[in-house]
Structure formats: C-alpha cells, structure tokens
Amino acid sequence: MSAPAGALHGLAHVEPGDIERRSFETIERELAPRVLDPLTAPVVKRVIHTTADFEFADTLAFSRDAMAAGVEALRAGATVISDTTMVASGVNKRVLGRFGGRAVSFIGDEDVAAEARERGMTRSAVCMERAAQVEGPVVLAIGNAPTALVRIWELLGEGRMAPPALIVATPVGFVNVVESKELICGLDVPHIVARGRKGGSAVAAAICNALLYLASNGERA
Amino acid sequence: MSAPAGALHGLAHVEPGDIERRSFETIERELAPRVLDPLTAPVVKRVIHTTADFEFADTLAFSRDAMAAGVEALRAGATVISDTTMVASGVNKRVLGRFGGRAVSFIGDEDVAAEARERGMTRSAVCMERAAQVEGPVVLAIGNAPTALVRIWELLGEGRMAPPALIVATPVGFVNVVESKELICGLDVPHIVARGRKGGSAVAAAICNALLYLASNGERA
Numbered sequence: 476m477s478a479p480a481g482a483l484h485g486l487a488h489v490e491p492g493d494i495e496r497r498s499f500e501t502i503e504r505e506l507a508p509r510v511l512d513p514l515t516a517p518v519v520k521r522v523i524h525t526t527a528d529f530e531f532a533d534t535l536a537f538s539r540d541a542m543a544a545g546v547e548a549l550r551a552g553a554t555v556i557s558d559t560t561m562v563a564s565g566v567n568k569r570v571l572g573r574f575g576g577r578a579v580s581f582i583g584d585e586d587v588a589a590e591a592r593e594r595g596m597t598r599s600a601v602c603m604e605r606a607a608q609v610e611g612p613v614v615l616a617i618g619n620a621p622t623a624l625v626r627i628w629e630l631l632g633e634g635r636m637a638p639p640a641l642i643v644a645t646p647v648g649f650v651n652v653v654e655s656k657e658l659i660c661g662l663d664v665p666h667i668v669a670r671g672r673k674g675g676s677a678v679a680a681a682i683c684n685a686l687l688y689l690a691s692n693g694e695r696a
Numbered sequence: 697m698s699a700p701a702g703a704l705h706g707l708a709h710v711e712p713g714d715i716e717r718r719s720f721e722t723i724e725r726e727l728a729p730r731v732l733d734p735l736t737a738p739v740v741k742r743v744i745h746t747t748a749d750f751e752f753a754d755t756l757a758f759s760r761d762a763m764a765a766g767v768e769a770l771r772a773g774a775t776v777i778s779d780t781t782m783v784a785s786g787v788n789k790r791v792l793g794r795f796g797g798r799a800v801s802f803i804g805d806e807d808v809a810a811e812a813r814e815r816g817m818t819r820s821a822v823c824m825e826r827a828a829q830v831e832g833p834v835v836l837a838i839g840n841a842p843t844a845l846v847r848i849w850e851l852l853g854e855g856r857m858a859p860p861a862l863i864v865a866t867p868v869g870f871v872n873v874v875e876s877k878e879l880i881c882g883l884d885v886p887h888i889v890a891r892g893r894k895g896g897s898a899v900a901a902a903i904c905n906a907l908l909y910l911a912s913n914g915e916r917a
Contacts, residue, residue: 485875486842486846486872486875486876487871487872487875489871489872494869494871494872497870497871498869498870498871501870501871502870524869524870525868525896526868526894526896527868527869527870527873527892527893527894527895528749528894559785560785561782561785561786561897561898561901564780564781564782564785565782565897621707647746647747647748648719648745648748649718649719649723649745649748650710650715650718650722651707651708651710651715652748654706654707654708655707658707671748672748673747673748673749674748675746675747675896675898676782676786676898677782677896677897677898680782
C-alpha cells in the first residue's frame with residue numbers, strides 16, 4: 476500500500492525487518508573514520524539509533540566491567556528497575572522475560588507518592604529505597620531523575636543498598652543532571668553513564684536493550 | 697537526606713517543585729537573544745526541557761492552526777493515539793483524564809501483530825487503521841514509526857480516515873524518517889512536526905503535555 480507515497484515522495488522501499496539493519500549501516504558510515512571500542516560499540520550504536528544524535532559517541536561513559544556485568548545479570552534474569560514507566564515501557568520485555576527478568580518502576584505506586592509528600596523527597600528518591608529491597612540481581616536504569624541517582628549514591632554509601640549488577644544513568648536536563656551523573660561515574664559499581672545534559676528514558680531503555688540483545692546473541696523474539 | 701551529596705559534590709539544593717521552573721529559566725537564558733514565537737514557545741521549550749537539545753528550536757514546524765487545534769481538542773477530551781506505549785506512558789494522564797481524554801496505543805494488541813504479519817505491513821501502519829476507527833476528536837502522536845506517518849497520509853488521501861484534530865509527528869532515525877515527516881508537513885491538517893532525523897517518543901509526549909498544560913492553564917494535578 477505504501478508504493479504511491481514512496482513513488483511520489485522519494486521514500487525508500489524497505490522491508491520492516493530491514494529498517495534497523497540499514498539504520499545501523501548509516502550510523503557506521505557516518506561515524507567513520509572514528510573507530511568505536513568493539514566491546515561497547517553495540518550500546519553506543521543503539522543509543523545513536525534511538526536518538527539520531529551522534530554526540531552520544533562522545534558522552535557515553537562505561538566502567539571497565541559494565542558490559543560484562545550487564546550482560547551476565549540480564550542472562551541471570553535480573554530485575555530492571557527504572558525511575559519512569561517510560562523506561563520500563565521501552566525495554567524489550569520479550570527478551571527480558573525469556574531470561575526470567577522483568578522491568579519494573581515504582582513511580583506510580585500510591586504509597587510512594589504518599590511517602591514522598593510526607594518526607595519532602597521526590598517520588599524517584601523514594602523509589603530507589605524500594606529498589607534496595609528487591610531480591611536477586613538488579614539493573615538500575617535511571618533515565619529521568621537526578622534525585623534517584625543521588626539517593627542511590629547515598630544508599631550505597633550508607634550500606635543500605637547492596638551494589639546493583641549495573642547502574643545505567645541517563646537523566647536529561649538542566650538542574651543537577653550533570654552533577655548527579657558524575658556522582659555515579661565516581662562509584663566503584665559497574666555503570667554506563669550518559670555524561671552531560673543529554674539522555675532520557677529512551678536512552679536508558681536503548682542501553683538495556685543493547686545489553687539484552689548481546690545477552691541473547693541477537694535473538695529478539 | 698541529600699544534603700551530604702549536595703555539600704560534597706556541588707549539587708544545588710532545589711525543592712522538587714522548583715526543578716522545572718529553574719530548568720525553563722536556563723533554557724530561556726541560553727536561547728537568548730533568540731526570540732521564540734510566543735504562541736509556540738511553550739511547546740518548543742518543553743521539548744528542549746525533555747531533550748536538552750536546542751536544535752529543536754530550529755526543527756519544530758507548526759502549521760498555522762496547530763496550537764489552537766491541539767488545545768481545543770484536548771479540552772474537548774480528545775483521544776491521544778500513539779504508535780508506541782512509550783508515548784502513551786509519557787503523556788500526563790492526570791490532566792488528560794481531567795478533560796475526559798485518554799492515551800492509547802494499539803501496538804501491543806495481538807490482532808494487530810497478526811494482521812501486520814499477514815499483510816506484510818508494520819504493526820504501526822496497522823495501528824493507524826485502528827486509529828481511523830476511533831470516535832470523537834483525536835490527536836495522533838507518532839514518535840517512532842515512519843510507516844505510521846505514511847499510512848496516515850495514505851488513509852487521509854483515500855478518505856478512509858477523518859482528519860484528526862492534530863498530528864504530532866516526531867519519529868527519530870535514519871530510514872524514511874525525514875521523508876515521512878515531510879509528507880505530514882505537506883498535509884492540510886493541523887500538525888506539529890520535528891523535521892530532520894531527531895525526535896522520539898519523549899518528544900511526542902512532551903509536545904502533547906505542553907498542549908495539555910496550556911489547555912489546563914498550567915494546572916497539572
């Protein structure tokens with residue numbers, strides 16, 4: 476059915492399954508002659524695929540152990556805990572579920588909202604206390620709230636949170652965003668951080684998905 | 697509880713409710729001396745707030761009637777129909793619900809997947825046929841799939857979809873993204889389009905939320 480539009484407006488005819496492959500080819504072509512670290516390239520390229528923003532090739536920071544720790548945790552059925560429903564919504568639940576994992580966010584819980592009001596904290600910060608109670612391997616995927624990152628940093632420092640398998644830290648914005656992500660960069664816990672102002676829930680989900688696809692050797696369904 | 701981290705790492709102490717106000721002040725300061733069109737500025741600034749990407753000040757394109765049409769439709773309880781669960785997830789359902797509206801996406805429906813397989817189309821394109829059946833005012837918020845935009849363009853051209861109140865078109869990526877958004881720019885239907893490669897579900901949700909906050913005169917809860 477899309478032939479008329481394609482013919483009239485220069486749209487390429489691409490089979491649905493080919494769109495991603497062609498996108499990655501374009502990304503690789505435009506990144507050249509820059510050579511990415513082959514270990515972290517799948518994450519970097521997927522984030523660029525999600526954002527069309529090549530700046531992430533410069534701003535994504537990986538702790539030395541982050542890729543292995545992330546892949547291993549996801550294969551072991553890690554719970555992906557995020558600060559927004561948008562991250563949870565963007566993570567590939569089919570692949571995650573095949574390993575026995577699930578994606579959760581506590582941000583919509585009524586008791587979280589009540590406790591945040593009572594204690595004068597953000598809901599995101601309270602959510603991280605909930606996250607500290609989750610059993611088994613955990614990937615924290617924080618795409619929105621600097622206060623979530625600060626609370627993680629505090630809880631780890633106070634020994635009130637076991638070190639997660641991986642922290643994905645990609646809040647976006649203008650107030651305490653850069654600083655809170657730098658806090659995570661300073662932690663001796665596996666982390667992938669989008670330094671600077673940019674990031675977002677889609678970036679956090681894209682990072683998790685890149686790790687999931689590595690964990691499943693490219694199998695998506 | 698965040699005082700230690702703030703004291704140690706230069707994080708500003710900001711009350712949760714103040715973060716957005718301060719972010720918008722920063723955006724306005726950094727946009728200067730550029731002056732935005734006051735009619736569309738709330739949308740442009742909210743998209744920059746969501747992405748920390750000032751490029752959107754140049755790429756967001758508004759049809760002449762888009763702002764009024766969007767606000768009026770949302771006040772009338774429009775259904776916001778998106779191509780991803782992430783857009784639906786990012787739209788402020790409290791404000792939307794106060795007007796009697798709801799945010800939906802058909803992308804996860806089993807029968808959509810089956811029909812897409814059978815007809816060799818993308819699920820997103822099939823979703824737009826479902827969208828054409830929805831009664832009442834509709835805002836189409838397409839943050840991901842070029843094929844959804846092409847299908848909207850075709851259905852409108854064939855008279856098989858009533859013109860929606862507003863089309864928000866912000867797919868991101870490298871294959872048919874620019875071209876499909878230009879198709880929407882050519883339509884005589886109210887539209888807000890992120891021209892170029894950039895965009896995403898968060899951008900589509902931010903545009904809807906900016907319109908919702910205008911519709912509710914700034915009331916959020």
